[in-house]
Amino acid sequence: MILQILDVSAILLIAGLGELISERSGILNIGVEGMMIMGSLSSIVFTKITGNPWIGLLMAMIGGGVLSILHGILSISLNVEQTVSGMGIWLFGIGLTAYVGSAFTGTHSHVIPAVVWGLTPLFFIALALVPLAWFILFKTSFGLNIRTVGEDPAVAEVLGINIKKIRYICVFIGGMMAGLSGAYLSLVYAPIWSRRVTAGRGWLSLSLVTFSLWRPFILLLGSFMFGFLWIFSIKLQFLVALPTSLLRTIPFFSAIITLIIISSERFGARLREPAALGKSYIPEK
Amino acid sequence: MRLTLERRHIITQRELVMIAIISTVCSLLAFSIVFLEAGINPIYAYIIFFDHGFTTPGLYNTIQRTTILLFDTLAFIIPLTAGIWNLGVEGQFYMGAIGAIGTSYLFANMPSYIIIPIMIIASAVLGGIYALIPGYLKGKMFINETLTTLFLNYIVIFIVMYLCRGPWMGVHGLPISKPVVPAGRVPQIGDTGIPYTIFLAIGAAIAIYIFLKKTVLGYKIKLFGHNPSAARYAGMNFARIASMTMFLAGMVGGLAGFHQISGVIGTLRHDLSPGWGYYAIVFGLIANLNPISAIIVSFVLTGFLVGTESLYPRLGMRFGVVDLFIGVFCIVFICFQFLRNYRFKLDRGGR
Numbered sequence: 001m002i003l004q005i006l007d008v009s010a011i012l013l014i015a016g017l018g019e020l021i022s023e024r025s026g027i028l029n030i031g032v033e034g035m036m037i038m039g040s041l042s043s044i045v046f047t048k049i050t051g052n053p054w055i056g057l058l059m060a061m062i063g064g065g066v067l068s069i070l071h072g073i074l075s076i077s078l079n080v081e082q083t084v085s086g087m088g089i090w091l092f093g094i095g096l097t098a099y100v101g102s103a104f105t106g107t108h109s110h111v112i113p114a115v116v117w118g119l120t121p122l123f124f125i126a127l128a129l130v131p132l133a134w135f136i137l138f139k140t141s142f143g144l145n146i147r148t149v150g151e152d153p154a155v156a157e158v159l160g161i162n163i164k165k166i167r168y169i170c171v172f173i174g175g176m177m178a179g180l181s182g183a184y185l186s187l188v189y190a191p192i193w194s195r196r197v198t199a200g201r202g203w204l205s206l207s208l209v210t211f212s213l214w215r216p217f218i219l220l221l222g223s224f225m226f227g228f229l230w231i232f233s234i235k236l237q238f239l240v241a242l243p244t245s246l247l248r249t250i251p252f253f254s255a256i257i258t259l260i261i262i263s264s265e266r267f268g269a270r271l272r273e274p275a276a277l278g279k280s281y282i283p284e285k
Numbered sequence: 286m287r288l289t290l291e292r293r294h295i296i297t298q299r300e301l302v303m304i305a306i307i308s309t310v311c312s313l314l315a316f317s318i319v320f321l322e323a324g325i326n327p328i329y330a331y332i333i334f335f336d337h338g339f340t341t342p343g344l345y346n347t348i349q350r351t352t353i354l355l356f357d358t359l360a361f362i363i364p365l366t367a368g369i370w371n372l373g374v375e376g377q378f379y380m381g382a383i384g385a386i387g388t389s390y391l392f393a394n395m396p397s398y399i400i401i402p403i404m405i406i407a408s409a410v411l412g413g414i415y416a417l418i419p420g421y422l423k424g425k426m427f428i429n430e431t432l433t434t435l436f437l438n439y440i441v442i443f444i445v446m447y448l449c450r451g452p453w454m455g456v457h458g459l460p461i462s463k464p465v466v467p468a469g470r471v472p473q474i475g476d477t478g479i480p481y482t483i484f485l486a487i488g489a490a491i492a493i494y495i496f497l498k499k500t501v502l503g504y505k506i507k508l509f510g511h512n513p514s515a516a517r518y519a520g521m522n523f524a525r526i527a528s529m530t531m532f533l534a535g536m537v538g539g540l541a542g543f544h545q546i547s548g549v550i551g552t553l554r555h556d557l558s559p560g561w562g563y564y565a566i567v568f569g570l571i572a573n574l575n576p577i578s579a580i581i582v583s584f585v586l587t588g589f590l591v592g593t594e595s596l597y598p599r600l601g602m603r604f605g606v607v608d609l610f611i612g613v614f615c616i617v618f619i620c621f622q623f624l625r626n627y628r629f630k631l632d633r634g635g636r
Binding site: 078083087089092094095099199203245252253263 | 440
């Protein structure tokens with residue numbers, strides 16, 4: 001059970017970290033669920049073809065990345081509203097995988113082998129990504145550029161920062177990590193494919209970014225909290241006499257409640273979000 | 286001569302309609318790639334596609350389905366007019382279904398003319414309350430409504446599963462509830478299989494159009510959609526507008542659930558909708574948030590959906606083709622959205 005909690009937490013964590021970086025640069029990508037499911041299917045398809053789960057993993061990152069670049073082109077270059085574009089990514093990801101994936105429905109055998117305590121290297125990579133993201137965002141000049149672009153693109157432009165380039169990089173990182181977390185789901189946690197297999201985990205990751213107040217270490221904490229709730233809600237039926245279906249609502253209820261708490265005046269999530277988040281930047285000529 | 290992109294600030298109604306039509310044609314062209322990949326002649330496939338969607342008997346199915354998608358599209362449109370993204374239409378639909386079937390059990394011995402109005406009210410109120418939660422949170426605390434509405438969608442599915450396996454279980458072992466009482470079924474037009482609820486949906490569209498276009502409250506809602514800070518400076522209460530638009534949307538979304546329970550399926554189950562509440566997002570954007578256009582758009586696009594459904598039995602295409610169609614349609618349409626901000630300009634002369 002602890003193993004499952006750690007795995008679900010890592011899935012939420014990887015996708016959340018990617019989205020955090022993207023949002024820090026000012027681009028909101030609500031298509032996390034779509035990119036995640038894209039990664040999930042890509043990993044299954046390419047693992048099946050090549051027999052090597054690591055190639056599947058790589059292709060999952062590319063799959064998520066390609067979708068995120070599409071979001072980038074639409075929202076960064078063409079100034080389409082970011083919510084609209086993200087929604088397109090989500091519906092397209094769901095649609096494409098439902099069609100292509102229908103030939104791959106069911107369980108599959110190739111998974112990434114565990115190394116220590118039943119955990120795969122992926123779990124440790126996920127953990128290592130947290131300090132890495134923190135270091136890049138807060139201790140390097142590149143991270144400073146990302147945050148400047150996300151807070152005030154006009155200032156960034158005066159400073160000579162290439163806004164579009166920074167945003168494309170961040171969105172692409174977000175897409176690759178969402179794809180990676182989808183691969184984690186299919187190659188480690190549950191080697192199974194069905195339509196809409198991500199079951200809302202992408203949306204949970206997205207809400208975790210708000211919960212984290214855009215800080216990687218708080219995101220880590222939040223991921224473990226929700227990883228615990230996710231598994232707890234499945235296992236709780238063995239302890240109490242409540243019906244399974246009602247218990248399964250726990251993570252989603254908790255997500256709403258944490259959003260309420262974090263948005264209260266005491267925490268002020270709205271004040272702390274990157275100031276340019278969700279707004280397209282049109283330079284004045 | 287050179288083709289360039291030029292930024293624009295004003296777009297006419299006619300240009301918006303043109304964008305919608307061009308993107309529809311382009312998405313059909315794009316989708317023919319899928320037919321080619323499956324080894325089917327796209328022209329042949331589209332003949333079957335349109336034949337199934339827009340001629341009888343498929344047409345009856347299209348009109349019946351349009352009822353749901355029109356309700357759903359309206360439920361998406363109303364809050365977005367005030368700038369609020371209601372992605373929870375799917376949840377409001379199921380809540381309406383729960384309300385309809387629940388009251389039909391409660392008032393099982395009543396005649397039709399009492400039980401049906403009660404079912405309508407129950408589904409509208411339940412859907413409305415379900416949508417009021419994210420609306421209030423958005424209005425009062427600025428909590429991201431896309432997240433809360435989606436979480437509520439996942440929650441309601443689990444509630445439906447619980448009801449179907451628990452208190453309302455029909456056949457033992459199957460996740461399907463007891464059927465609605467015969468008095469609670471909406472009559473159908475002749476032998477077409479179209480329940481009279483279609484008129485309710487069209488009536489709702491017209492009423493909402495008048496409400497948004499001709500009333501002061503409708504004007505306030507629009508102002509929040511166009512310029513929230515100006516609306517706030519004018520002393521308007523965002524919390525009230527957000528709660529009200531979402532409640533209204535939930536009521537309309539709940540009516541879709543009533544239609545499905547009372548007019549079509551007759552039992553509660555967790556697969557009442559394959560995701561129509563999400564398809565409504567695309568429909569609403571294409572209709573450009575106009576309730577009257579929504580009638581036409583949802584009819585045409587539902588015809589496409591019904592046409593797509595004919596593809597696997599008749600052409601042996603894989604399952605999931607309907608989802609893919611919506612996905613392709615959506616992404617092509619959104620790619621065309623940039624034409625709202627830019628237009629192509631032909632540079633003549635030798636500069």
